[in-house]
Structure formats: C-alpha cells, structure tokens
Amino acid sequence: MAERVDHVDRIVQQWGAERPDLDVSPMEVIGRLKRLSRLVDAELKETFARHDLDFASFDVLATLRRSGPPYRLTPTLLMQSAMVTSGAISQRLDRLEGRGLVTRTPSGSDGRSREVELTEEGYALIDRALPDHLATERRILGDLDEARTAAFVAALRTLLGTLGDDPE
Amino acid sequence: MAERVDHVDRIVQQWGAERPDLDVSPMEVIGRLKRLSRLVDAELKETFARHDLDFASFDVLATLRRSGPPYRLTPTLLMQSAMVTSGAISQRLDRLEGRGLVTRTPSGSDGRSREVELTEEGYALIDRALPDHLATERRILGDLDEARTAAFVAALRTLLGTLGDDPE
DNA sequence: CCAATATATCTCAGCGCTAAGGAATCTCCG
DNA sequence: CGGAGATTCCTTAGCGCTGAGATATATTGG
Numbered sequence: 001m002a003e004r005v006d007h008v009d010r011i012v013q014q015w016g017a018e019r020p021d022l023d024v025s026p027m028e029v030i031g032r033l034k035r036l037s038r039l040v041d042a043e044l045k046e047t048f049a050r051h052d053l054d055f056a057s058f059d060v061l062a063t064l065r066r067s068g069p070p071y072r073l074t075p076t077l078l079m080q081s082a083m084v085t086s087g088a089i090s091q092r093l094d095r096l097e098g099r100g101l102v103t104r105t106p107s108g109s110d111g112r113s114r115e116v117e118l119t120e121e122g123y124a125l126i127d128r129a130l131p132d133h134l135a136t137e138r139r140i141l142g143d144l145d146e147a148r149t150a151a152f153v154a155a156l157r158t159l160l161g162t163l164g165d166d167p168e
Numbered sequence: 169m170a171e172r173v174d175h176v177d178r179i180v181q182q183w184g185a186e187r188p189d190l191d192v193s194p195m196e197v198i199g200r201l202k203r204l205s206r207l208v209d210a211e212l213k214e215t216f217a218r219h220d221l222d223f224a225s226f227d228v229l230a231t232l233r234r235s236g237p238p239y240r241l242t243p244t245l246l247m248q249s250a251m252v253t254s255g256a257i258s259q260r261l262d263r264l265e266g267r268g269l270v271t272r273t274p275s276g277s278d279g280r281s282r283e284v285e286l287t288e289e290g291y292a293l294i295d296r297a298l299p300d301h302l303a304t305e306r307r308i309l310g311d312l313d314e315a316r317t318a319a320f321v322a323a324l325r326t327l328l329g330t331l332g333d334d335p336e
Numbered sequence: 337c338c339a340a341t342a343t344a345t346c347t348c349a350g351c352g353c354t355a356a357g358g359a360a361t362c363t364c365c366g
Numbered sequence: 367c368g369g370a371g372a373t374t375c376c377t378t379a380g381c382g383c384t385g386a387g388a389t390a391t392a393t394t395g396g
Contacts, residue, residue, distance in 0.1 A: 014234040026305035032324040037205035039331040066182040112344040137194035152323040156200040163207040280374040
C-alpha cells in the first residue's frame, strides 16, 4: 500500500499544528468530498463539451429523455430535479429553446404552467451524448472495486438521508 | 432496514425503462456524489453566513490561518489550494482587503509577487467561525459510524488519486 | 361568489467564476 | 550581457446562478 499523502492530509496536519485543541477530522470527509466533486465536474465538462453541451443543458435534456414518452415535463418538475431556482430553469430553457432542442407550449390544464418537450434534435443529441458521459463516469470509478463501490454508495445514501434528500 | 428510495434510485429506474441497453450504474455513485455535494454546500453556506462569510472568503482566510505564523502566503499558493483561477483569487483578495481581513504587500524577493497576510480582524474572524463550521460538518456526518466513515474516506482517497489530486 | 392566499413562470440586477490576455518581472542560456 | 520564454498577478467581458419580486392563474374559505 503506497503511503499516498493527498491535499486534505496536508490540511489536517496543518490544523493539527495550529489548532491542536480542535478536532478537524470531519474535514477528512467533507474536504475530500468537495474536492472530488470539483475534479469530477472538470472531467465531465470535457465530455459534455465534445457534444456542444454543458452540465446545465445535459441535465435538462437527460431529465426529459428519461421521463419517457412524450418527453414532456413542466419547468417546476425540471427545477426540482435539478436543485436550482426557478430563474435558473427559465434561463436554461431559453437557451435550449433557442437551439431548437426543446419546445415550450402552454399547458392545456393549467393556465399558469407550460409543457417543455424534447424536440427530435434534442432527443438525438442526448442519446448521442449519454453513452459517452457514462463511459467517462465509468473511467472515473475504474479504480474502485465492486465491494468498495457498494460501501461507498451506501454511505452516500446515508448522508443524503441525513440532509433530507427525498424524491418527493 | 428501511427501504429508502432516493432521488438517484428513481433516475436509475427511469433509465432502465428507457434505455435498457445501457448500464447506468455509474450514476449511482456520481449522481449521488454531485447531489450530496450540493446539499452539503447549502448547509455549510448557512454557517458561513452567520459569520458574514461565504465559502470563497472562508477558504482564503482558513488557508492563511492554518499556514501558521506569519499567516502569509502568495496569491499563487492560495490559487492552487483553492482550485480556482488566478482571476478568482484576485477578486477574492480585493473583497477581503476591502473588509480589512487581509493585507497585500509587495514581495521583497520577487517583484512580480505579493504577500497576502491575515490581519488581526481576519485572524479573529476565522478563529471564531472555524469551530462553528466544524460543528456543522460533524452534524452532517453524524449518521455515519466510525468504520463506515473510514471506508468512505478510503474510497474518496482512491477516487482523488484516480483524478490526479496530488498536493504538489 | 369573492377575497385572500398559493402556485407557476418569468425578469433582472448582482455575484463569483472562467477564459483570455496584458504588464511587469524573473530565469535561462547562447 | 541580452533576448526569449516563463512566471506572477491583475483586468475584463461574458456566463450561469441566486434572490427578489412581478405577473398571471388557480385554489380555498367565508
């Protein structure tokens, strides 16, 4: 086992010297989590760029695509799925609509609401990008064997539960 | 054990129905990682706000503080630690300098460089905020016992290694 | 039925970041 | 020494998001 020292090890060691009265062990987890998230983002970004996408656009298209026929959802549902504000969704949809990847039509049943629907081009684009995206994710996870991955996912589930991540 | 179904379970199930030809299992990990990171950010943000800070400012002050006396680093070092661009650091320092939390002075040995130093107020502020921040982190991790935390950290380490996170 | 409240979407100013590039200084090497 | 390239920090336009709030429509309770 190599004695790998990473960025967070150094941070924890520095705090140990400067503030020995504090227990900074939570940083071992949260610090690495934040750092990993940033590095993963950078990696995924490249894949998205190869398909003229960024994370925000991919996210909306994928949400519509996996919702199944007729590939149609309201802005509110997209907003909840994406964990962003309503303003952010409006702007994402402006961009996607401008590129012809989605359409926005008034809802028949609710005058306040609209139906966002994947166009054929939007459908084709996300189906082209998705396998590439999954390949990148698989590559990132390549050094984690099945058992450790399962344990990792279980821990992520627990933490998401603590923070109140419920699907409804 | 409760049969908790989370947001990502639903996503994976939807893809299974729409694209049964694809193995979307990497999303079980990356999807939860991204989602958890967002939720953690929101949680930490509240703690920072109680001390008139945001993540960017906290990050710079903490990096200076844990570097030890004389609490002085160059913008380049701060940039590398924070994983942001040089422009971002310049702007962070503008804000912190404007609030009197750090000072910027020319480097004695290198005419291109500057020394960023924590002021007394900056020192006092970070030492006040840090215990609160650690308490929040501890609360987030509260549902993970010691063994599972250790396994989680080991997995994070592996993934960071895959993505080339080295301290130098 | 109406008024009050809730909901759905959008607009927009402001924020922090990136990407690109400029200016000053340092380092290396012929 | 002197020129070429590297390094350090900063500036700025543009981007996506938030937070606040506007508008329109729906729902609820008296």
